[in-house]
Amino acid sequence: MSASALGTALVTGASSGIGATYADRLAKRGYDLLLVARDVSRLNALAEKLSAEQGIKVDVLPADLTRREDVRKVEQRLRDDEAITLLVNNAGIGPKGTLLEDDIDYLETMIELNVVAANRLAVAGAQTFAQRGKGAVINIASVVAFIPERFNGTYSATKAFVLNLTHALHAEAGPKGVKVQAVLPGLTRTEIFERAGGSFDRFPPSMVMDVTDMVDAALAGFDQGEVITIPSLPAIADFEAYTAARHALGPNLSHDKPAGRYGLAKA
Numbered sequence: 001m002s003a004s005a006l007g008t009a010l011v012t013g014a015s016s017g018i019g020a021t022y023a024d025r026l027a028k029r030g031y032d033l034l035l036v037a038r039d040v041s042r043l044n045a046l047a048e049k050l051s052a053e054q055g056i057k058v059d060v061l062p063a064d065l066t067r068r069e070d071v072r073k074v075e076q077r078l079r080d081d082e083a084i085t086l087l088v089n090n091a092g093i094g095p096k097g098t099l100l101e102d103d104i105d106y107l108e109t110m111i112e113l114n115v116v117a118a119n120r121l122a123v124a125g126a127q128t129f130a131q132r133g134k135g136a137v138i139n140i141a142s143v144v145a146f147i148p149e150r151f152n153g154t155y156s157a158t159k160a161f162v163l164n165l166t167h168a169l170h171a172e173a174g175p176k177g178v179k180v181q182a183v184l185p186g187l188t189r190t191e192i193f194e195r196a197g198g199s200f201d202r203f204p205p206s207m208v209m210d211v212t213d214m215v216d217a218a219l220a221g222f223d224q225g226e227v228i229t230i231p232s233l234p235a236i237a238d239f240e241a242y243t244a245a246r247h248a249l250g251p252n253l254s255h256d257k258p259a260g261r262y263g264l265a266k267a
């Protein structure tokens with residue numbers, strides 16, 4: 001059981017970067033924490049620090065989320081532990097290079113983590129919270145969901161998956177009391193590129209956000225009830241115009257006859 005009135009936040013990929021920063025910020029808000037990642041010593045160090053600093057309860061659940069049995073273990077905890085009120089579905093890996101340069105087996109591992117595990121936990125969280133009539137799921141996507149021509153296609157596609165999943169979960173679980181948000185960071189200074197053998201040095205510093213700024217903006221968006229939060233985007237009107245154009249396609253996406261431009265009209 002959680003002693004916190006806010007309950008427990010389950011954060012995946014909590015051992016570094018964005019996940020560790022969410023853990024810090026949520027601890028400061030008074031959440032108890034359940035930290036998930038592979039690196040047990042880093043998770044334990046963070047757990048000790050945050051429980052000492054904030055007087056909250058922090059548990060550690062080691063899991064390799066590319067292993068389906070480990071994902072099921074985390075899913076089971078999510079379903080069974082009634083103290084859990086928030087899932088931060090964050091664990092993910094980035095690309096090693098462009099699609100034509102990348103290792104196809106590594107790309108499949110990326111799908112296993114960024115898509116298969118993320119989907120399983122997001123859906124399990126939404127199902128569980130919908131039954132209880134309350135709870136929240138924060139999915140970490142990326143702005144590259146919008147620019148597939150300019151980034152590794154498999155990575156971009158994993159993040160487009162998370163974005164679409166979030167829209168659908170919000171539509172279905174929102175009316176049942178579940179708060180759903182996708183966060184779309186731009187470049188954010190973490191270990192992500194170093195882990196994949198790269199670095200942030202190839203990007204202009206003006207494009208790279210500090211991780212605490214990114215997470216603080218994302219949590220501000222969460223507090224404001226945003227479903228999609230894009231911390232870098234200056235004018236929300238740009239995203240609203242994009243969304244309006246997407247919705248405008250709706251009435252014409254399925255008809256009984258092909259469009260006239262294909263020249264198939266029967267006399």
Ligand SMILES: NC(=O)c1ccc[n+]([C@@H]2O[C@H](COP(=O)([O-])OP(=O)(O)OC[C@H]3O[C@@H](n4cnc5c(N)ncnc54)[C@H](OP(=O)(O)O)[C@@H]3O)[C@@H](O)[C@H]2O)c1
Binds near residue numbers: 066090143192
């Ligand atoms: N940084 C950016 O520019 C950026 C931009 C947009 C979106 N994102 C997204 O933000 C999320 C967090 O990335 P980050 O930038 O914070 O990178 P990071 O510093 O490399 O952190 C990644 C986290 O995921 C965990 N992880 C990696 N493989 C795992 C596995 N097999 N099983 C369980 N946990 C695993 C890592 O922990 P262990 O190694 O201990 O397992 C670590 O805690 C990712 O979904 C990423 O795609 C990042």
